[in-house]
Amino acid sequence: MFKLTELKDKQPHLQEHQWPPLPRFKSTPEDIREFLSLPRSLQKSSLAEVRDTPAYDEFINTKLAYISGYLFSYCDGPLHQAVDEDLEYEIQRMKLSVESEVLDHWLSSANREYPFKDSAECADYLQHLTFDNPGINHPLFDFLRNDANEVTFKYFLRNEVCRNEVVDDEVAVMTTGIQGAMKAAVCSNLWDEVGQGNLGKFHTYWLRELVEDYSDWHSLIRYRAEERPWFTMITTNVFNILLTRPGLKFRRYGWFLLNEGWVSPHFTKVLYGMDRVGLCRKGQQIYFKAHESIDPRHTVELIESIRYQRPTLSDKQMSEIACGAHMSLEASLKQYDAMLNYLVAINDGKIVHKN
Ligand SMILES: [Fe+2]
Numbered sequence: 588m589f590k591l592t593e594l595k596d597k598q599p600h601l602q603e604h605q606w607p608p609l610p611r612f613k614s615t616p617e618d619i620r621e622f623l624s625l626p627r628s629l630q631k632s633s634l635a636e637v638r639d640t641p642a643y644d645e646f647i648n649t650k651l652a653y654i655s656g657y658l659f660s661y662c663d664g665p666l667h668q669a670v671d672e673d674l675e676y677e678i679q680r681m682k683l684s685v686e687s688e689v690l691d692h693w694l695s696s697a698n699r700e701y702p703f704k705d706s707a708e709c710a711d712y713l714q715h716l717t718f719d720n721p722g723i724n725h726p727l728f729d730f731l732r733n734d735a736n737e738v739t740f741k742y743f744l745r746n747e748v749c750r751n752e753v754v755d756d757e758v759a760v761m762t763t764g765i766q767g768a769m770k771a772a773v774c775s776n777l778w779d780e781v782g783q784g785n786l787g788k789f790h791t792y793w794l795r796e797l798v799e800d801y802s803d804w805h806s807l808i809r810y811r812a813e814e815r816p817w818f819t820m821i822t823t824n825v826f827n828i829l830l831t832r833p834g835l836k837f838r839r840y841g842w843f844l845l846n847e848g849w850v851s852p853h854f855t856k857v858l859y860g861m862d863r864v865g866l867c868r869k870g871q872q873i874y875f876k877a878h879e880s881i882d883p884r885h886t887v888e889l890i891e892s893i894r895y896q897r898p899t900l901s902d903k904q905m906s907e908i909a910c911g912a913h914m915s916l917e918a919s920l921k922q923y924d925a926m927l928n929y930l931v932a933i934n935d936g937k938i939v940h941k942n
């Protein structure tokens with residue numbers, strides 16, 4: 588039940604902050620403006636040209652990040668509370684070109700058929716994949732557990748805020764186009780995300796507490812505007828492809844399922860590292876502590892809903908769910924590898940940020 592009695596005079600005090608904490612959109616970067624203006628055939632050939640170069644990942648992801656800002660229309664987006672037929676036509680055109688590149692080339696090893704004889708076999712496969720994959724024990728989380736210093740943690744935690752600040756929006760989009768047990772599993776997740784109707788228990792409210800604890804409301808926004816590296820947005824960028832392409836709606840479910848399975852093992856290591864460097868206050872840890880117990884339940888709900896979905900899932904639907912899980916694995920490993928290099932460089936004093 589939504590706690591209406593809170594609204595008049597009992598709203599938690601951090602509710603006053605604008606969320607998510609974002610810099611205002613200034614202008615479309617020159618390289619994106621150029622790409623937007625190209626005809627479709629030239630967009631595709633310029634993507635093909637960078638494909639085997641070191642610039643490839645960044646070339647794709649800066650465009651996807653711009654598109655993500657457009658899609659959710661917070662103040663960092665190019666069309667915050669505005670419509671513009673010409674610009675939106677161009678953005679959508681760029682979106683399709685870049686997304687085809689991601690599906691057909693950048694993440695192509697995940698993009699194949701996954702045959703299952705029935706939904707029980709599909710659910711079992713996803714259960715095994717969730718608990719045994721190279722993302723669970725990625726060295727990024729051992730580094731956080733054992734070696735990251737307090738300054739390094741600050742940048743990791745900031746990026747966790749950015750990565751998770753609109754999970755409720757993402758899960759809300761996931762509810763469309765599916766029915767029955769799978770819809771219930773996603774809505775159960777969404778209801779928890781919004782604190783079961785209690786503003787102070789929104790999962791993003793716990794992120795507000797983390798930002799507040801660091802007094803980071805302004806410098807976080809400056810960091811995002813001036814220093815945040817492009818690779819910290821890989822998973823957000825790719826998930827948004829699945830969320831906004833109607834034909835990929837079963838992939839988003841598989842993507843999200845795998846992510847939910849990672850949360851508890853990753854956060855246990857994060858919390859160990861936070862204790863080690865003395866980041867022990869409630870506001871610092873509550874987001875991570877709560878998810879250690881919530882997300883294993885969400886993972887089971889998402890998997891079991893595949894097993895018992897009625898009508899039973901088609902071969903194509905099961906294959907798409909598994910494909911989404913593998914896309915998540917492929918994209919997340921790219922992000923974790925880059926994050927580890929970045930955080931090690933901060934730890935060693937080789938990268939020093941202003942904010
Ligand atoms: Fe959550």
Ligand SMILES: [Fe+2]
Pocket residue numbers: 776847881882885
């Ligand atoms: Fe969850």
